[in-house]
Amino acid sequence: MARADTLARARKLDRPDLAYIVRFASADGVKDMELTRTELAEAASWVSARLSEHGLSAGKRALITASGYEGFWVHPMIKGLGALRVPYGIAEGMGWDHRRAGVFQRELRPDAVIGLTAETLEGLAGAADLAETFRATSLILARPDALPVLRGAGVPAFAMTTVGPALALECPARAGAHVDSGAWRLSEEDGQLSIAAGEHRRSALAPTPLGIAGRVVTDRCACGNEDPRVLLAQADQR
Template sequence: MMVRAQSLALARAKTLDHRPEVAYVARFTTGEVSHEFKVTWSDIGRDTEWLRGRLGAWGIGQGKQVLLSASGHEGAWFLPVINALKELGATYAIAEAMAWDWQRSLVFREDLELYAVLGLSGETLAAQVEHRSAREIYEDVPVVLARPAAVAGLAAAGVGAGVLTPLGPALAVQCPESPGAHVDAARWWVAERRGRVHLSSRSAGRAADVPETGLGIDAEVLTGRCGCGSTDPRVLLG
């Protein structure tokens, strides 16, 4: 009976004209305060388009092998990354961004000819370097775009890396030309107040707007045209 009920439910779902506009109800924190926000499928599409350009600038494209480090609850930020990789024709593997999955990351590193590692977390890196040096693992990977703690850990080991990280409800991605991680100006207003990042949504038609929120992150916000040609603001994390 259970199988029949599931089959009937699936058949019924296929007759629906439209899927719900809201793709995710996600959450970010500032200090001890939690903020919920909605992400629509239109937002996912816009983010995918933007990320296709950002990742393509790093040479990620047809046939390139990529390791993405992201957790399931981070879909609002990283589903567009996955979609962009697919559209670029890259081959990708996914490992959790949590320390307990460090071995899977190393297996992918050893078994694949990685062109890029995206979203590497500080806790994953910390677990990995208990067994192998960061230089040994990542020095020969052409593109490493990591979260701030991992960028700092890699720099301490003499390995250069750019930034790809959730920034409140947004995703910040560094380009090959300049320091600072870009944030999509069409989706987000970003400013610096007393040395800390403030952000709000500004796309019309979002399921739920994000009001101006201080993220509690020390950073400098750079404006003007970047060397890559983009006029998106850049967040230079301290």
């Protein structure tokens, strides 16, 4: 059977909307929740809007550093970049793949580096000066453990983190990392964050304490976004 015929028949098959089982740490242990293809598409649209606020647009280039188990946020990031017509490269977020990240940084010269980890930075710092490495990079979205390393080297960076199953991205106003209010409901009690499924979400998640120290800010951000913002204790360093 020709490949075209096979693909044509495959398109007629029932396609479950379930895309991922997301596993995340909570205050009471590991939790699982479903993530549908519809929710992924909505997340991609949200991510695209956030990246656009940082000035990413057609013709610019990006590097993503992530691990395979993080597909639940990598997929919307890839689709979001695609919607903006931004080509990208991917390197593993573990330290052993820092050389690939370094090659992309030198050869691709990305306008944005998304998801930088402290492990990647440790490897890169052994071969080059971090300030020089990222001098021409206009946007860096870094994990909480990488932020103090970058800022200590004089590299301006924005926070990118997961809050349980949710993705949080800091805006240009640097007033905290936004979380999609349609997908998630955030709350805090005694300085600890909790999360639940939002009204637009089809996958259920009851209010779940995460065991993450931080604050939730709900007033309108200076960037104009009304999505709530999280300020993590270890990342709230301006």
